[in-house]
Amino acid sequence: MANHKSAEKRIRANEAKRVRNRYQHKTTRTVVKKLKTTANKDEASALLKEVISMLDKLAKKNIIHWKKAANQKSKLTKHVNGLAK
Secondary structure, X not given: OOOOHHHHHHHHHHHHHHHHHHXXXXXXXXXXXXXXXXXXXXXXXXXXXXXXXXXXXXXXXXXXXXXXXXXXXXHHHHHHHHOOO
């Protein structure tokens, strides 16, 4: 266990950040899965904007690697563009 007041505070702060990051990451994964199962192109296009925004935020905060975010955005854009109207 921590011996210093600042170390105890750091432990509390790290736990709060871990929970927040986990929630944001899981929420993004759920929306990505929803986008992949969407068959309607108009609906998928609207959802794609939201997903790209979420991925950019995760990459900016270093929750996921920026190259992983770029790869996912590219693959999801290809998927949406390949859908039939």
